[in-house]
Amino acid sequence: xxxxxxxxxxxxxxxxxxxxxxxxxxxxxxxxxxxxxxxxxxxxxxxxxxxxxxxxxxxxxxxxxxxxxxxxxxxxxxxxxxxxxxxxxxxxxxxxxxxxxxxxxxxxxxxxxxxxxxxxxxxxxxxxxxxxxxxxxxxxxxxxxxxxxxxxxxxxxxxxxxxxxxxxxxxxxxxxxxxxxxxxxxxxxxxxxxxxxxxxxxxxxxxxxxxxxxxxxxxxxxxxxxxxxxxxxxxxxxxxxxxxxxxxxxxxxxxxxxxxxxxxxxxxxxxxxxxxxxxxxxxxxxxxx
Amino acid sequence: xxxxxxxxxxxxxxxxxxxxxxxxxxxxxxxxxxxxxxxxxxxxxxxxxxxxxxxxxxxxxxxxxxxxxxxxxxxxxxxxxxxxxxxxxxxxxxxxxxxxxxxxxxxxxxxxxxxxxxxxxxxxxxxxxxxx
Numbered sequence: 001x002x003x004x005x006x007x008x009x010x011x012x013x014x015x016x017x018x019x020x021x022x023x024x025x026x027x028x029x030x031x032x033x034x035x036x037x038x039x040x041x042x043x044x045x046x047x048x049x050x051x052x053x054x055x056x057x058x059x060x061x062x063x064x065x066x067x068x069x070x071x072x073x074x075x076x077x078x079x080x081x082x083x084x085x086x087x088x089x090x091x092x093x094x095x096x097x098x099x100x101x102x103x104x105x106x107x108x109x110x111x112x113x114x115x116x117x118x119x120x121x122x123x124x125x126x127x128x129x130x131x132x133x134x135x136x137x138x139x140x141x142x143x144x145x146x147x148x149x150x151x152x153x154x155x156x157x158x159x160x161x162x163x164x165x166x167x168x169x170x171x172x173x174x175x176x177x178x179x180x181x182x183x184x185x186x187x188x189x190x191x192x193x194x195x196x197x198x199x200x201x202x203x204x205x206x207x208x209x210x211x212x213x214x215x216x217x218x219x220x221x222x223x224x225x226x227x228x229x230x231x232x233x234x235x236x237x238x239x240x241x242x243x244x245x246x247x248x249x250x251x252x253x254x255x256x257x258x259x260x261x262x263x264x265x266x267x268x269x270x271x272x273x274x275x276x277x278x279x280x281x282x283x284x285x286x287x288x289x
Numbered sequence: 290x291x292x293x294x295x296x297x298x299x300x301x302x303x304x305x306x307x308x309x310x311x312x313x314x315x316x317x318x319x320x321x322x323x324x325x326x327x328x329x330x331x332x333x334x335x336x337x338x339x340x341x342x343x344x345x346x347x348x349x350x351x352x353x354x355x356x357x358x359x360x361x362x363x364x365x366x367x368x369x370x371x372x373x374x375x376x377x378x379x380x381x382x383x384x385x386x387x388x389x390x391x392x393x394x395x396x397x398x399x400x401x402x403x404x405x406x407x408x409x410x411x412x413x414x415x416x417x418x419x420x421x
Contacts, residue, residue, distance in 0.1 A: 038302070041302060041303040041304060042301055042302060042303070044297070044299045044304050045299045045300065045301045045304075045368055046301075048297075048299065048359070048366055048368055049368055052332060052357070052359055052368075056332075150302065151300070151301040151302050151370070151371075154301075207330065208330045208331055208332045208359075208361070209329060209330065209331040209332070210331070210332050210333070211317060211318070211319050211331060211332070211333040211334075212318060212319055212333075212334070216334075217332065217333070217334055217357065220334050220355075220357075221334070221357060224355075224356075224370065227301075228301060231301050
């Protein structure tokens with residue numbers, strides 16, 4: 001049985017751990033609210049954008065001169081996986097789930113004889129898949145200095161991807177991120193961004209005039225579409241990360257509380273045992289006289 | 290009083306305006322135009338410039354860089370890559386954008402040089418229009 005002062009130290013240490021996890025939970029809750037607001041503020045743009053693109057893509061998509069970003073390069077040999085994770089850990093299964101999804105997809109593609117290239121955003125995911133897919137890394141985007149993800153961050157990632165696409169480095173690009181469902185549920189999602197995959201818009205009977213031509217508008221908007229999708233993925237990811245951290249820290253706080261209760265009972269018992277022991281010694285000593 | 294239509298201005302980061310308007314002057318890529326209620330449906334890309342919104346009670350002006358505008362029977366929505374209230378734009382912001390555009394047009398691929406330098410020229414012109 002551990003002695004009293006050991007137990008006491010142990011309780012004190014668990015208590016300070018609980019304070020830390022509690023504080024982290026509250027910070028995550030505050031950040032989650034901000035991240036959710038940002039995600040919601042960005043939604044109208046993405047929705048409108050996709051609706052317009054859906055209409056455009058439907059009318060141009062099948063024609064001969066459709067841009068490569070929409071129609072693809074005609075091959076699907078080389079895949080670029082863009083794995084977006086957090087810069088920090090301690091957020092439950094968040095980073096692990098995204099990396100797992102990316103690893104599974106990569107293994108499947110490799111088994112089919114495709115070439116896989118990996119671009120990582122966020123260092124936690126990079127660490128997690130380094131061992132398995134380290135040879136396939138082509139780049140990394142570091143967002144650890146970025147306090148609040150802005151559109152310009154997404155635009156520069158998109159720029160990087162588009163430059164690689166124009167250079168013919170890959171045929172298909174897929175992003176991996178976690179869709180924010182609720183605080184307790186973030187769903188690892190993969191989404192193909194090149195060639196663009198827009199959901200066909202519902203029967204919109206409005207016939208638009210396009211200025212300049214549909215093709216030119218499409219050529220102008222497709223690169224922005226990539227940036228828009230990356231931006232909304234980053235926002236979703238931000239909210240998911242904070243949500244995952246909040247529930248992970250909530251669990252940790254509860255566990256620490258339970259542990260403190262158990263340790264306190266153990267501490268009280270051992271103290272009582274020591275007292276009883278001392279009494280027995282005194283009484284038997286007195287009797288022996 | 291004139292008819293009103295719904296007007297929305299959204300950037301990727303937030304929605305800047307959602308209001309009723311009598312007319313909206315839009316800096317289209319092929320030239321400025323004014324959308325009024327019941328305008329024929331049109332989708333156009335934008336050049337950097339000033340967007341004027343006449344609401345019933347006054348005029349609001351925004352500075353937008355690229356993006357596109359969608360005019361339909363129900364209203365007008367402008368999806369701008371970057372949009373600011375005109376009053377919020379400072380010379381420094383503009384200089385920064387012009388510097389970025391400069392760099393982009395210098396490093397642009399052969400087939401993109403025209404559009405990059407047009408973007409730059411439009412940006413400079415928009416700056417003069419704002420008068421800062």
